[in-house]
Amino acid sequence: MLDSLKFVQGAIAKKDYIPALTHFYIGDGFVKGYNGRIALCGPINLDLNVKPLAVPFVRAIQACTKTINLSRSSNGKLYIKSGTFRAFIECTEDEYPDIEPEGELIPITKPITPPLKILEPFIAKDATRPWARGILFRGSSVFATNNIVLMEIWTGYKFPVEVVVPHAAIVELIRIKEEPEAIQVCSNSITFHFRNHRWLKTQLTTDEWPDVSKILDRDSNQLPLPLGFFEACETIKPFVDETERVYLVDGKVATSTEVAAGASVDVAGIVGPACFNFGQLMLLQNIIKTIDLSAYPAACLFFGDKLRGALIGIRV
Numbered sequence: 001m002l003d004s005l006k007f008v009q010g011a012i013a014k015k016d017y018i019p020a021l022t023h024f025y026i027g028d029g030f031v032k033g034y035n036g037r038i039a040l041c042g043p044i045n046l047d048l049n050v051k052p053l054a055v056p057f058v059r060a061i062q063a064c065t066k067t068i069n070l071s072r073s074s075n076g077k078l079y080i081k082s083g084t085f086r087a088f089i090e091c092t093e094d095e096y097p098d099i100e101p102e103g104e105l106i107p108i109t110k111p112i113t114p115p116l117k118i119l120e121p122f123i124a125k126d127a128t129r130p131w132a133r134g135i136l137f138r139g140s141s142v143f144a145t146n147n148i149v150l151m152e153i154w155t156g157y158k159f160p161v162e163v164v165v166p167h168a169a170i171v172e173l174i175r176i177k178e179e180p181e182a183i184q185v186c187s188n189s190i191t192f193h194f195r196n197h198r199w200l201k202t203q204l205t206t207d208e209w210p211d212v213s214k215i216l217d218r219d220s221n222q223l224p225l226p227l228g229f230f231e232a233c234e235t236i237k238p239f240v241d242e243t244e245r246v247y248l249v250d251g252k253v254a255t256s257t258e259v260a261a262g263a264s265v266d267v268a269g270i271v272g273p274a275c276f277n278f279g280q281l282m283l284l285q286n287i288i289k290t291i292d293l294s295a296y297p298a299a300c301l302f303f304g305d306k307l308r309g310a311l312i313g314i315r316v
Helices: 002-011 054-063 113-122 167-176 229-239 278-283
Strands: 025-027 030-034 038-043 069-072 078-082 085-089 104-107 134-138 141-145 149-154 163-166 182-185 189-194 198-203 245-249 252-254 264-266 274-277 300-304 307-311
Touching: 002 030, 002 038, 002 054, 002 167, 002 198, 038 167, 054 078, 054 085, 113 134, 113 141, 113 149, 113 167, 134 167, 163 167, 163 198, 167 198, 229 252, 229 264, 229 278, 245 278, 274 278
Parallel strands: none
Antiparallel strands: 025 030, 030 038, 038 198, 069 078, 078 085, 104 182, 134 141, 134 163, 141 149, 149 307, 182 189, 189 198, 245 252, 245 274, 252 264, 300 307
């Protein structure tokens, strides 16, 4: 029971603007959670039809160390008994939204989550660009951008449909730590099916991505990053100011362009000048193998293992 509750609790709303969304729906042998954007469902061995408040229900189940008995109390609450432990959980009678999967069932034959773990930090937080608030599945590639870094990862597997899966669903796909076995897709949603009759359904981002090939398909002069580059960045990290700028000048990585200011580390092979956001640059550690820094102030193209991308610098 606890495994199924852990599976679905990622889809519980934090605020009760719609009370039903802060509750589980338990019925017909399944438990469901829905927060208005994503829904999760898993099997549960419980012959009841109840909608308990999700957070205290999970806590109560976690507190159980003996055989768990559940029933409805006379006042409509869910009564939990396990050994000497007892708890009463508030329930709602509000109608629960229809969150059932829709669309044709399509098998998934290859792992899809490994590249999502790499791309997730590069999903945009800017609500004015809703198309960038998720990961684009297009052909045999997945894409993400935070409008400073654009990245494409080649998966070696052609995804059956082209969709933009929102950030919240990507986080849950990573958290689940399992590969989906199939999907269902309709005009506004996609459902990922897992073993043992579990699924995750999410709304789709309908805004179309721009043509990123105009950025990524340019010629570039790729060179390996100089030895010790990211180690030098780590060394100057305590001296990076609120602007989060890091400068690449001839032969060093620095926090200032002034000779007698800030901190710097000599790095043989650095050719500048160039300026980047420190945090965004550090996200690329262990990802970049080669980069064309000579393109600055235009976007600097880079390559890694089965991936490519573009890093936009700061004009100074």
